[in-house]
Amino acid sequence: MAVEIRLSAAEVARVRFAVSPLAETVLGLRPALGVGGHDVHRAWVRGARSVLAREPELPLLRALLTGCLPSFLFPVPELRLPSFEAELAGLRATDPAYVAAECTAALGAARARRLPDAAELLGRVADALERLHGELVAPHWGRMRALLEADLGRRAVTLVDRGVEGLFAELHGDVVWREGELVVHGRRRTGSVWTVEAGGHGLALMPSVFGWPDVIVDHSPRAAASIRYPAAGVGLLWEEPRPSSAGLAAVLGRTRAELLAVLGEPLSTPQLAERLGVTPSAVSQHLGALRGAGLVATRRSGRNALHLRTAVGAVLVGEAGAVQPGAEG
Template sequence: MAVEIRLSAAEVARVRLAVSPLAETVLGVRAALGVGGHEVHRPWVREAERALAGEPGAPLLRALLEGCLPSFLFPVPEERLPAFEAELAVLRATDRAYVAAECAAALGARAAELPGPQELLERVGDALARLHARLLAPHWGRMRAVLEADLSRRAVALVDGGLEGLFAQLHADVVWREGGLVVHGRRRAGSVWTVEALGHGLVLMPSVFGWPDVIVDYSPRTAASVRYPAAGVGLLWERPRATSSGLDAVLGRTRAALLAALGEPLSTPDLATRLDVTPGAVSQHLGALRGAGLVTTRRTGRTALHLRTSTATTLLGETARS
């Protein structure tokens, strides 16, 4: 099914970009429960499954996440990068009638098996707080680097090509038409669901755990929202094995500078420009760093993106930002 987000001229002027730690937690839990996600996240899921064992809120979250996703779980951020705790507070304060309506719309008859809206929000909020601390927080530094790097790329696309150029780069399923944004689905071809932005504009959000799909809020209460796959997601969970002589090969100023720069996904030309060295030299150094298990590389189309591993971050003496 296609979704058309109608935007007036005033709403087009309110298009913005943001990251949602809460949404990444919800979608990550969904992947860990085995009711969504993609194989690219399998290394993380194997780790998360152990942390889920014994989680008292898991059955309730499974009931909410194994089908259509209720919109109340995804409040639209008011700022570019809100704290998880701030978003969770918004979730806990959601209008109870809206929660009940969303559960009925998403779950149908199964909604009757859920606790009332007040208890539901309390239990869901407590479970997400625990699972964020266990599952997401240890990896949030690298996830945030990927998401913020994506925001930077979209900002450049906006400067270079305006909103039309920005929309054109988001995803193959996203098409800008005058007066609205159309997101093409893979089911029920021919039917169209219309979403009104209600005067609040549109928020575009890169997502790690939504990858590789586009997720649209069908019933927004404030701004309309589109969550699209962040570039560089495939780099996050790769854990290459170090060679016996690898660490000896990474010593040197240029390689240290490469590791420092690769806190975000970058291409070989990007690195060459930043370090003022030739692309060929960058490629040679990256080969040595990959051999030491300090850099991962993933090709997307014609572009290869590089990102340092958690081992490299530890060696640099950096801590993940929370």
């Protein structure tokens, strides 16, 4: 099914970006429950399943998350990067009548009737998400946030260089901009179309780690319309390093140590060259040595290549005091 999001000229001017740690927690639970997901998250899912098996609200979460997703679980953040705690507080304050209506719309009346009272359901789900976020997402949130913010930076540059039309053209292959309408095609690409009105509130574009590789549209927004699209470089998050003793010897030296220190977030070769004050060709040479040592991973997204420390590289930076910007070697 295709989704059409109708935007007035004023609403196009209100296109903005945001990141949602609450949504990432909810979306991460689906592959952990065996619903959808992608092999790119396999390593994380393996660990998540054992934690989820101990969760007392597992039956309730399974009932809510194994089909069409209720919109009340995905409030659009008012800030670009809200805290999980702030989003959770907003979720707890949701009108129970809206929760009940969304459960019926997403699950069907028969399944929704088997759920707890909406107010009770909301409290139990919020408590479960708080527990699971702390165990499953919070330990990785630093890297996830860095990757998501790097994606926002890339989209912002595209918006400046190519305008709204260029931004949508680059967002995802399933997203098409037609004057005044944004069309998001469903995977099956049937003839049916669902129309979403932004209602004067604009559109929020949100990169997602666990939504990857799909585009997710809120069919019944309460405020701003929203599109959650796959963030660039997601495969780097769970990259398993392949260290070698010969490669590790090659990281000695100031420039390579500085590269390791700044690669706690995904960065391109030109960005690294600017930060370190060296030429892009020199950065490429040093990155080759670091990749050979299993300390840096590189992933291409279109014409861009993003580099990020692997787990071994992170340990080296965190535990070896000499590996800091400005270290001599």
